[in-house]
Amino acid sequence: MNWSPLLLSIQVTFFATLGILAIGLALALLLARTRVRGKIIVETLINLPLVLPPSVVGYYLLIALGREGPLVRWFDLNLLFTWQAAVVAAIVVALPLMVQSAKAALESVDPTLENVARTLGSTESEIIWRVTLPLARRGILAGLVLGSARALGEFGATLMVAGNIPGVTQTAPLAIYDAVQSGRFADANGLVLMLSGLSFVSLLVVNRMQKGNVTRDA
């Protein structure tokens, strides 16, 4: 069996997860902790990839990453049809899962606890690191695992911006499609089982986190 699609998928998912964590957490904090006008618009835009056809998301990304896009114009960086483009696509489609879960977790932290920290001499950033994030960590981790699982399974938008180049941008979901098209069912079966197993374990982990209480020992 050819392992390269699976290894590439893991590579893409790993970097996508880092991106989801950083961008998703920043957006969740912004949405949960600030009162900016038009917040609901930002939130809706973040959630849009949940309902848009993958081809539409892929089309937007194609334009954003393409020759007229900001990356090419300002940094002369063309990511189209590289594995990095697959990372970008995975981040965009997985972000809503992370943001929703993390935002809900951050909002559920009792503001009194943050006030206690203030009276004990903490600065606002210390409060986020020492009180808010630790108390919200289950929801944040659940969102991250869910997002990673979504990134691992990303197909449509990836196909449009990264293509389906074996050994370069062909991730596991794309390789399955390819294998079925060309009648290589043994290859398809192996990858299907692997992806199903990984996704099952991810959801199991998320469910256990959400069933557990918000805080350790509580």
Place this chain on the structure above:
Amino acid sequence: MLNVNLTKHFGDFALRTQFEIGAEVLVLFGPSGAGKSLTLNCIAGLVAPDDGSVVLDHRVLFDHPARVNVPTRARRIGYVFQNYALFPHLTARENIAFGVRRDPNARQRVDAMLELVGLTSLATRHPAHLSGGQQQRVALARALAPRPELLLLDEPFSALDAPTRMQLRRELLHLQRALRIPMVFVTHDLGEAYFLADQLAVIDRGEILQMDAPGKVLRYPACLRVATAVGVKNILPGTLVARDAAGCRVRVGAVALDAPPYPFDVGARVHVCLRPERIMLLRPERAGRSSDENALRGEIVREMSDGMTATLFLRAAGARLIAAQDYDVQIELPVYIYERLDLARRREWTVSLRKNAIHLLGG
């Protein structure tokens, strides 16, 4: 020394508070929604007042005209919240250490605080594995660890069972005497307010109605709202009919009562305030002596008891104080007296509304 002068508006609600205290316990006593917690939040800097100033030991923490607003973290004010508000992800020790982590002697300080509140053996437990009383002790130690110059307490004991509450009140008083810092304690429990207060402030609808030593507030309420709030059950409307250096005479309903001297004019409408525990039942063999002040004969028409205190409702025979009610005065006495006087069977009594127990308020 804490000097507070605040104005804060929330929709229709307006808070106007002004007081000054030294190293003593000020209790803010009043019903829910009176503005007690809001006052604490303004002092702590968690809510910005619309106007006024907060000065603690000559440090200006807030001054609206001068645009001073020291952030909460720099105010050096300890705050104990109602439902403990311990960090659930930290142990008792870590909770107490939270405010002193930059202190080079943090370890010793936390050890000392754990010992102070008697929790050394439970230091590694998380809040969920501590009882309510233990959690509140941790919260107290946590607030005191950074050596605050003022301690605010917002109904800290209201969720605890009665024996624990009593115990913690005593411990708090000990702490206050040892630390010599001002404390502002919020409660809606009159017994707790009386027990803890050096100064008792009765607050209602955003306003301090009266602030004084607790004994004085209970005995000499400044207005009808305070009288009602501090448990003056007998508030009888009347008219001042005579006055001399020795006292006043007030007509209440069809009865004339002797009262201590008050500066009201003859003919003025007044209220006679009489605490229910200060009315004296006279033994039958004693009744009718000329020395008895404001004697009132009548029958107990209703009663209730909480097991410690019996409340009796006496209806006057003949001349009534309040004709519109089915009773004239409410009397409270300890249950053991109730039993010794055989009140369950003997229902007709003469009581004395003693002159010195009467407090007069303007109409």
